[in-house]
Amino acid sequence: MSKSLEYAAALAFVAGVIFLPQRAAADAAHGEKIFARCKACHAVGEGAKNRAGPQLNGIFGRPAGSVEDYRYSKAMTEAGAQGLVWNGDTLAAYLAAPKNFVKGNKMAFPGLKKPKDVEDLLEWLKTESGGSAEASENVASPSRSSGSEGADRASTAAPAASKNRPAHGIYNLGRRATEAEVAAWDIDVRADGTGLPVGRGNVMDGEELFTEHCAACHGDFGEGTGRWPVLAGGQGTLTDERPVKTIGSYWPYLSTVYDYVRRAMPFGNARALSDDDVYAITAYLLYLNDVVTEDDFELSNENFEEIRLPNEANFKPDDRLSEPEYAEKAEPCMSDCKPGPVVVDMRAAVLDVTPDADNGEDVGAGSVD
Amino acid sequence: MKDDKPVGASRRSFIASALAGGASLATAAGTRRAHAADDPLITETQDWNRYLGDGVDAAPYGMPSGFEADVVRRDVAWLTADPVSSVNFTPLYALDGIITPNGLCFERHHAGVALIDPADHRLMIHGLVDTPLVFTLADLKRFPRENRVYFLECAANSGMEWRGAQLNGCQFTHGMLHCVMYTGVPLRTLLDEAGVKTSGKWLLAEGADASAMTRSIPIEKAMDDCLVAFAMNGEALRAEQGYPIRLCVPGWEGNMWVKWLRRLEVGDQPWAQREETSKYTDLLENGIARRHTFQMDVKSVITSPSPQAPVAHGSGPLVITGLAWTGGGTIKRVDVSIDGGRNWRTARLDGPSLPKALHRFYLDIDWDGSELLLQSRAIDDAGYIQPTKDELRAARGVNSIYHNNGIQTWQVRQDGVVENVEVS
Numbered sequence: 020m021s022k023s024l025e026y027a028a029a030l031a032f033v034a035g036v037i038f039l040p041q042r043a044a045a046d047a048a049h050g051e052k053i054f055a056r057c058k059a060c061h062a063v064g065e066g067a068k069n070r071a072g073p074q075l076n077g078i079f080g081r082p083a084g085s086v087e088d089y090r091y092s093k094a095m096t097e098a099g100a101q102g103l104v105w106n107g108d109t110l111a112a113y114l115a116a117p118k119n120f121v122k123g124n125k126m127a128f129p130g131l132k133k134p135k136d137v138e139d140l141l142e143w144l145k146t147e148s149g150g151s152a153e154a155s156e157n158v159a160s161p162s163r164s165s166g167s168e169g170a171d172r173a174s175t176a177a178p179a180a181s182k183n184r185p186a187h188g189i190y191n192l193g194r195r196a197t198e199a200e201v202a203a204w205d206i207d208v209r210a211d212g213t214g215l216p217v218g219r220g221n222v223m224d225g226e227e228l229f230t231e232h233c234a235a236c237h238g239d240f241g242e243g244t245g246r247w248p249v250l251a252g253g254q255g256t257l258t259d260e261r262p263v264k265t266i267g268s269y270w271p272y273l274s275t276v277y278d279y280v281r282r283a284m285p286f287g288n289a290r291a292l293s294d295d296d297v298y299a300i301t302a303y304l305l306y307l308n309d310v311v312t313e314d315d316f317e318l319s320n321e322n323f324e325e326i327r328l329p330n331e332a333n334f335k336p337d338d339r340l341s342e343p344e345y346a347e348k349a350e351p352c353m354s355d356c357k358p359g360p361v362v363v364d365m366r367a368a369v370l371d372v373t374p375d376a377d378n379g380e381d382v383g384a385g386s387v388d
Numbered sequence: 389m390k391d392d393k394p395v396g397a398s399r400r401s402f403i404a405s406a407l408a409g410g411a412s413l414a415t416a417a418g419t420r421r422a423h424a425a426d427d428p429l430i431t432e433t434q435d436w437n438r439y440l441g442d443g444v445d446a447a448p449y450g451m452p453s454g455f456e457a458d459v460v461r462r463d464v465a466w467l468t469a470d471p472v473s474s475v476n477f478t479p480l481y482a483l484d485g486i487i488t489p490n491g492l493c494f495e496r497h498h499a500g501v502a503l504i505d506p507a508d509h510r511l512m513i514h515g516l517v518d519t520p521l522v523f524t525l526a527d528l529k530r531f532p533r534e535n536r537v538y539f540l541e542c543a544a545n546s547g548m549e550w551r552g553a554q555l556n557g558c559q560f561t562h563g564m565l566h567c568v569m570y571t572g573v574p575l576r577t578l579l580d581e582a583g584v585k586t587s588g589k590w591l592l593a594e595g596a597d598a599s600a601m602t603r604s605i606p607i608e609k610a611m612d613d614c615l616v617a618f619a620m621n622g623e624a625l626r627a628e629q630g631y632p633i634r635l636c637v638p639g640w641e642g643n644m645w646v647k648w649l650r651r652l653e654v655g656d657q658p659w660a661q662r663e664e665t666s667k668y669t670d671l672l673e674n675g676i677a678r679r680h681t682f683q684m685d686v687k688s689v690i691t692s693p694s695p696q697a698p699v700a701h702g703s704g705p706l707v708i709t710g711l712a713w714t715g716g717g718t719i720k721r722v723d724v725s726i727d728g729g730r731n732w733r734t735a736r737l738d739g740p741s742l743p744k745a746l747h748r749f750y751l752d753i754d755w756d757g758s759e760l761l762l763q764s765r766a767i768d769d770a771g772y773i774q775p776t777k778d779e780l781r782a783a784r785g786v787n788s789i790y791h792n793n794g795i796q797t798w799q800v801r802q803d804g805v806v807e808n809v810e811v812s
Contacts, residue, residue: 187519188581192527196512196520204512204651207592207602210660236469246469257675262787269677270666279662282600283499286473289598334669337681339791342783344775351723351765351773353732361728361761363799365552367695367808373556374464 050143053136057128063147072126078105078148083121094123107145111137208278212324215277219319220299222306228296229303232285241265241307251307254329267308271331273323277301452489456482461492464560467548472500473599475542477563480689480711481696486537486739486746488566490621495628496542496564499598502648506632509596511578511616515654518583525632528618531573531581536615536638537745539567539713541684543641543668543790549777550786553797553808557696561796561808562689565711567746570636572617575610579654584611588654592661593635596650603644604658605637609682613638613744616649639715639744640682641790643668673785684715685793686774688722688749688766699804703757708735712747714768719747721767726753728761728797728811729776735764760800761811777810 054063060072067074073086084091084099091099098121103109113120114137116130131137187195208214230239238244241251253263262268266276281297283289292300302318305311305326318326339345367373452459461476468474478494495501506525514520542564548554555561579591584607591610595601605614615636618625625631630647637644643663658664658680670678690710693699699706708726712719718741723732735749749764766774777794799809 187521188583189577190531190581192530192581193521193523196514196522200512200522201514201520204594205514205653206600207594207653207659207661209655209657211657246466248469257671257677258673262671264666264671266666269671272660272665275660275662275665278659282602283598283662286499287598289499289600333675334665334677334679337678337683339678339681339685340772344779344783345772348771348773351732351767353723355730356732357728357730361730361811363761363809364812365810366799367553367556370554372466372554373560373695374462 045142046139047143047146049136050139050141053131053140054143057140060126060128063144075144075148078110079107079145081105083109092123092125094121095125098124107141110141110144114140206278206282208274208281210272210274212274212320215274215320215323216294217320218294218298219317219321220295220297220302221317222299222302222311222314224296225299225301225303225306228292228300232288232292233300236286241304250304254308257330257333265308266304267310267329269330270328271334273301273305273326273328276304277323458482459492461494462559462563464548464555473498475544475564477559478566479559479696480563480565480691481558481694483691484709484748486567486711486742486748487621488568490568490623490626490629493540493566493568493620493626493629494542494564496642497597497599497628497647498601501628502595502597503627504596504632504648509632509648509650511633511650511652513578513582513652513654515592516585516588516656517579517654518585521582523578525618528573528578528616528633531577533571533573534615535569535571536613536636537567537569537740537742538636538638539565539684539744539746540636540642540645541565541687541713543643543681543684546792546794546796547789549794549796550781550788550792553810556808558689558691558694558796559696562691562711564642565713565746567713568620569622570615570617571619571622572615572633572636575614575616575635575652576612578616578652579610582654584654587656589656590654590658592651592653592655592659593644593646593649594651594653595630595646596648601643601646601663602659602661603646603663604661605644607654609637609640637682639684639717641668641684644682668790670784670788670790672788681791684713685791686712686714686716686719686766686768686772687793688712688719688764688774689796690724690762690764690798693760693762693800693804693806694798695806695808698806699755699800702804703755706753706755708751708753708762710735710749710764712737712749712764712766713745714766714770714772715744716768716770716772717743718769719766720769720771722747722749723765723767724749724751725763725765726760729763729795732765757802759802760798761809762798762800763795765795778812 057072060070061075062068062070063075063078067076069086069089073089073091081104082099083103083105084096103121105113109120111134114131115134117124117126117128118130131140206214229237236244236247237250238247241249243249249263249265251265251267253265253268256263256268270276277297280300281290281292281294285291298318298320302311302316305318306314306316310326310328459479459482461478463471463474463476465471475496476494478488478492483489483492509525511523511528512521513523545564546561549561589607591605591607593603593605615638616633617636618633620626620629625634630645630649633649634647635645635649664679668681670681672678688710690708691697692707692709708724710722710724712722719737722735722737724735725732733751735751737747737749739748741747764774774793774795777792780792780794797809797811799807801807
């Protein structure tokens with residue numbers, strides 16, 4: 020595709036975006052106010068001279084990069100050489116996103132976000148610069164020959180960028196997620212039940228599924244085998260020396276059970292269970308924890324929120340900094356901080372649970388899960 | 389020696405012999421110093437001084453010297469049911485400075501290491517946003533990126549020590565910790581691209597692995613200093629650290645730094661996921677549990693001498709060194725005690741002091757060869773002081789598992805052997 024045709028194609032797209040929605044009449048007075056943001060660099064009108072940017076007299080109909088005695092960027096000179104001519108459409112596209120429309124040009128202005136601002140500005144500039152927008156709708160009027168290496172390089176940069184004018188955000192990177200894609204990944208369930216799929220499952224079906232998919236690690240009754248998590252029991256043990264933290268004794272919300280089983284279980288075969296299967300297994304876990312007592316209990320998205328786990332109330336926000344060791348913030352003691360010589364009262368070697376220490380099968384306290 | 393296998397036996401036999409015939413360490417050093425005889429390592433031409441070594445084509449990706457073969461991550465088998473959902477530990481005792489080498493950064497994953505071709509990876513942002521978006525890794529690499537050094541500490545680091553000294557080595561007591569330089573895109577940049585609605589107060593981050601790890605993050609934190617990283621220490625993330633992308637949540641629990649990051653959902657409430665209800669909640673003595681204890685605490689540990697890094701040279705100049713860090717910002721000061729906390733001296737911080745990164749400290753002493761009870765105490769720039777283990781137990785009991793930042797004590801015996809102890 021020739022350079023000028025590419026610009027034409029780019030403009031067709033841009034023009035559609037910029038000019039289709041706007042219908043209020045252009046307001047040249049408002050345009051003059053907008054120009055206040057331009058005039059630090061650009062002069063227009065009688066006697067206008069080049070400043071940081073080229074003077075704008077006769078801009079409409081003028082090839083890009085063609086004002087005498089102004090030092091253009093290579094990009095702008097090349098764009099002009101390839102047929103870019105300033106008119107209402109090209110200026111609108113350029114002013115909306117200067118960096119994208121002619122990649123590598125040196126105008127520092129980030130662009131006018133509102134199409135109406137662009138329109139008003141051009142309305143005012145059309146009169147002020149002594150040009151006519153109508154006179155130069157012809158985009159394709161290459162003033163010089165094309166085909167140089169530099170032109171080829173520019174042709175890959177400028178039009179491609181202009182076709183990608185922001186549709187979202189600042190960089191317009193990435194693409195819109197489809198509804199099906201979001202639905203495929205958005206499987207989280209919140210404590211208030213948001214995200215629960217439509218479905219149902221009962222305790223008896225759950226027992227069968229649990230025995231097949233879960234019991235190898237968690238035990239037939241959720242008691243846990245080896246160091247795999249215990250899922251049931253433990254109620255009333257949270258203040259014991261060795262608390263047993265299970266769904267029934269510790270977890271605050273049933274939604275977490277459904278969410279976690281659906282996203283991560285069975286271990287090593289995640290996402291293999293149907294939504295109804297997960298309801299059934301969740302129902303069975305409620306039964307194992309005595310939260311429900313009927314073995315024909317059926318859990319569904321409809322009665323889910325009626326179920327409350329026993330330990331829900333026993334959580335509180337982070338208040339570590341109110342503890343005395345933090346709250347004081349006093350300058351710490353530096354000398355004679357303890358009354359007498361310090362005595363060792365516990366040794367790791369006595370326990371002998373460190374790996375590699377010839378300790379056979381000994382295991383220590385605590386676990387990571 | 390063409391064979392580059394280390395001369396010394398494994399750390400296991402080293403520690404064993406150190407513990408058994410402990411006196412040998414100091415004696416050997418003393419003997420060497422007494423000898424005024426000519427050192428054959430100098431007077432005789434050595435193999436490496438005569439024969440050629442490997443060419444530049446021998447190791448396209450370089451590995452540490454074979455003499456460092458003991459410096460590896462280690463796990464504690466009895467901690468978990470299965471190594472696929474487990475943790476290993478950074479060998480802090482053998483490292484210096486503040487940067488952890490990529491291959492030694494501890495691993496914690498819940499369903500093994502996901503192997504993902506970067507061309508197949510997607511990151512989705514959706515929920516309360518103007519435009520739900522999908523990014524490829526190539527897309528992410530077109531955003532302006534930043535380089536930042538952060539520590540990552542598992543909230544359960546030192547969790548096995550609540551009931552008392554248990555594991556003999558800072559690798560095991562403090563090794564769920566690493567610190568690297570990340571390269572990535574500020575999370576704020578990506579969220580701005582999608583346009584977070586004003587009703588968006590929380591963010592759910594989700595991994596692509598078989599555990600589909602999820603954590604809820606307050607939107608203020610997400611917009612503050614979080615990073616979506618694709619490189620660590622200058623190279624692509626290691627597979628076990630979330631290749632091709634992970635979330636960095638600086639200063640906060642390591643569990644929130646979701647690896648293999650694939651989804652970010654904006655919502656108006658936290659999601660009460662497994663890792664923020666049944667786990668990563670801190671059970672107190674009265675049966676009440678704290679939740680959303682996100683920030684990591686002011687903390688330090690002496691890494692050498694330590695049980696895996698005994699003193700082999702006898703009395704005289706001794707470098708005591710360690711690490712200090714805080715989720716709140718920078719470390720202002722570290723004090724070191726050699727007598728179990730009776731008297732303290734302020735240590736020397738060396739190297740960069742970067743917010744939410746590890747800080748390296750040193751105390752250079754002239755050891756008289758008597759028993760030492762080494763402790764370190766960190767103070768952060770907000771004025772918070774690392775507490776003793778007993779202070780934490782008094783406030784919380786011993787069943788919290790997480791957020792144990794108590795002061796660690798190492799006993800250095802006269803023979804140089806070091807042990808994890810508790811003192812009163």
